[in-house]
Amino acid sequence: MSPLLKGHGLALVRGGRMLFEGLDLELEAGDALHISGPNGSGKSSLIRLVAGLLRPAAGRIERAEAALADNLLALDRELTLSRALAFWKGPRLGDAMRAFALEDLAHLPVRLLSTGQAKRAQLARVMASGAPLWLLDEPQNGLDRKGLAELDEAIAAHRAQGGAVLAASHTPLAGQWRIMELEA
Numbered sequence: 195m196s197p198l199l200k201g202h203g204l205a206l207v208r209g210g211r212m213l214f215e216g217l218d219l220e221l222e223a224g225d226a227l228h229i230s231g232p233n234g235s236g237k238s239s240l241i242r243l244v245a246g247l248l249r250p251a252a253g254r255i256e257r258a259e260a261a262l263a264d265n266l267l268a269l270d271r272e273l274t275l276s277r278a279l280a281f282w283k284g285p286r287l288g289d290a291m292r293a294f295a296l297e298d299l300a301h302l303p304v305r306l307l308s309t310g311q312a313k314r315a316q317l318a319r320v321m322a323s324g325a326p327l328w329l330l331d332e333p334q335n336g337l338d339r340k341g342l343a344e345l346d347e348a349i350a351a352h353r354a355q356g357g358a359v360l361a362a363s364h365t366p367l368a369g370q371w372r373i374m375e376l377e378a
């Protein structure tokens with residue numbers, strides 16, 4: 195079976211600085227890779243590179259369909275949550291709204307969501323997409339204890355169903371993760 199993500203010899207320059215070079219990545223079905231490292235080391239940049247939003251200075255990336263949750267919500271603030279999520283036409287919208295306990299918020303405009311509610315909505319968008327590769331930048335930010343448990347459960351279920359996860363985070367994530375530490 196071919197990997198869901200394969201990056202070879204990746205180098206990335208931002209703001210005139212080489213953030214990393216010679217970086218190899220491989221994720222197969224069920225895998226999870228936790229990118230850690232100090233502020234400014236390039237964790238978010240690596241996630242955006244894999245998403246295709248940045249170009250590598252060197253190296254190659256091949257990957258399956260991916261869904262990204264980064265610092266942009268990517269939901270229309272003026273629509274109700276259910277309509278904003280439906281815009282993405284994900285095959286698993288109902289499951290995702292239940293997984294992140296969003297049913298009671300479905301009729302609220304996105305702009306009224308709290309920080310943690312918005313994070314849950316963003317993670318639900320990723321889950322609803324049905325994409326096999328999840329790219330998560332600081333997925334725990336803003337989540338309360340229940341939200342953290344929902345996230346852990348969603349990731350475990352995604353992996354069990356043959357998905358893979360690449361996550362940047364300052365805090366440990368539940369379950370078995372490979373860890374890649376970027377240097378300052």
Ligand SMILES: Nc1ncnc2c1ncn2[C@@H]1O[C@H](COP(=O)(O)OP(=O)(O)OP(=O)(O)O)[C@@H](O)[C@H]1O
Pocket residue numbers: 208209213231232233234235236237238239240362
């Ligand atoms: N749009 C940009 N243009 C130029 N440089 C940028 C841009 N965005 C980020 N950088 C620089 O790239 C470097 C890596 O930033 P990045 O956000 O990837 O780090 P990070 O490891 O995710 O940090 P943190 O732990 O603070 O979230 C930093 O030096 C940052 O200043």
